[in-house]
Amino acid sequence: MIEIRGHHLLCAVTFTGRGYSRRFERDFRRVVARMNDNEEMVIVAGPDAICASVKDCADSHCHEDRIVARDRAALAEISALTGRTLDVGSRLMPHDLFTARHRTAFAEGTIRTACADCQWSDLCDTIAADGFQATLLDRR
Numbered sequence: 001m002i003e004i005r006g007h008h009l010l011c012a013v014t015f016t017g018r019g020y021s022r023r024f025e026r027d028f029r030r031v032v033a034r035m036n037d038n039e040e041m042v043i044v045a046g047p048d049a050i051c052a053s054v055k056d057c058a059d060s061h062c063h064e065d066r067i068v069a070r071d072r073a074a075l076a077e078i079s080a081l082t083g084r085t086l087d088v089g090s091r092l093m094p095h096d097l098f099t100a101r102h103r104t105a106f107a108e109g110t111i112r113t114a115c116a117d118c119q120w121s122d123l124c125d126t127i128a129a130d131g132f133q134a135t136l137l138d139r140r
């Protein structure tokens, strides 16, 4: 079971292997590989499997209110997109969520309120505009 926080349901579709550190990139790659294998996901509050290497770092933002707000925003918009209420404890299958509909909504910005103050936003804009070609999550 993949523990995943809300806004990482967005980050997963633009991950190209780059991140905050080598360890973070390694952990993120492992999670994406599990998503590609369609391992079930469960929504958690706060740090998740992707955060594993950085959540206890002195400058970690994993526990900050603004990041928790990102999770809430992402879950609300993805819920509206899918017609299924997603909250902490919800379980879902990667292959059911990470479809063309999800990527299109991402590219059109309709599920990206969570990205507003993110330092990676310009990079993710470029990745989406490029059709997610360089991303590691399988395109479905």
Ligand code: SF4
Binding pocket: 007, 010, 011, 012, 014, 114, 115, 118, 119, 120, 121, 122, 124
């Ligand atoms: S802009 Fe930030 S929060 Fe949004 S998908 Fe990219 S990395 Fe994730």
